[in-house]
Amino acid sequence: MQPRHFMSVVLAATLWGTGGFLGTLLADASDVPPASVAMWRMVIAGVVLTVWLAARGSVGLRSLDRAMVVRILATGSLTAAFEVLYFTGIALAGVGLATLVTIGSAPAWVALWDWWRHGDRPDARRVLALVLALGGLALLLGSSLTAGDRALLGTCVAVVTGAVFAGVTVVNRTPVPGLGAARLTALSFTAGGLLLVPVALVLGWGAPSGAASWGIAVALGVVSTALAYLAFLSGLATVPPFVATVVSLLEPLVAAILGALVLGERLGWGGVVGGAVLGSAVVLLRPQRDEPESIH
Structure with a gap:
């Protein structure tokens, strides 16, 4: 596991954390x-990256x-399914x-897959x-862990969502020769965004109105989605899927910090302690000196 690839996954989780903030705006x-929102962020991410690649030939x-x-x-397809299922889980639970259930279950799904498929255990x-x-x-999400009438159904959806995110990670654990991370992200997100157009038409169609809204949407698509997944898929070159999914738990920490600093949301001592514990977990996973550079 190369340090630069590990830091790419950390960067991806950090950029994902800006999604909730930009989504709120x-x-x-x-x-x-x-x-x-899911459709626009994928379409914008895919189109912007594709245009950038086209300009470079x-x-x-x-x-x-x-x-x-x-x-x-x-x-x-997996990323599009993740976006729809995640928002559905939020609406229900x-x-x-x-x-908590979506991001928390993803490493467990990866571990189960590796154990069943390869006999590997973390x-x-x-x-x-x-x-x-x-x-x-x-601890970080403690204040928002309220259960409504549809919490059980929402939790089930969130478990499936975690499996889908694990699928994105496992599928891309081995690069396809000739298909770099930028090209993969651009074309897959364009395809996924187009797949979400009929879903958005059925579940709720809407478009940003005004220059400010479109600016936020572009930032959501480029920063929180395109650059984030580009970093994540690049990092998977040597970072094991299990480690990558654990590091992705940094996303809600970044979102909570942004909410506290910019939106005035209260983090509380539980959130501070939770954030510190979560950060220590990522430090524990950092590449060791005696660790091989690549496990693939």
């Missing part, structure tokens, strides 16, 4: 339903082989509970990091 500036649609197309469609250091991360996440 978008909701305040323009009434866009959750399904349409790096899109190369004609050079795509079957393996590349399968990886692009798999990544785009609330932000705190849905986030070592004691990684298990300890997961326990610390989940404990810190629970």
Whole structure:
């Protein structure tokens, strides 16, 4: 596991954490339903990256082989499904509970897959990091862990959502020759965004209104989505999927810090302690000197 790839995953989780903040600003500036938010962020991310690659002459649609197309469609479909399921889980179970179950279950799904498929089990250091991360996440989200009438259904949806995110990670654990992270992110998100258009039409269509709203939407698509997934998929070159999904638990910590600093939300001592514990879990997972550079 190379340190630069580990830091790429940390950067991805940090950028994902800006999504909730930008989503809140978008909701305040323009009434866009959750399904349409998911659609716009994927479309914008895919189109911006594709245009950037086209300007450099790096899109190369004609050079795509079957393996590349399968990886692009798999990544785009899984990411689109994750976006819709995550917002559905939030609507049913609330932000705190849905986030805890979704992000918290992803490492467990990856561990189960690796154990069933490869016979691999995470070592004691990684298990300890997961326990610390989940404990810190629970403390961080403690004030928002309210259960409504549909909490059980929402929790079930969140567990499935965590499995889908684990799928994105596992599918991309081995790069496809000739398909770099930028090209994969651009084409898969364009495909995934287009897949979400009919979903948004059924579940709730809306578009940003005004320059300010579109600016927020572009930031959500470029910063919180395109750059975040570009960093994440790049990091998977040597970072094990289990480690990557645990590090992704930094996302709600960044969101909570931004909420406290910019939106005036109260973090509380439980949130401070939880954030510190969560941060210690990520430090525990950092590459060790005697660790091989790549496990793939």
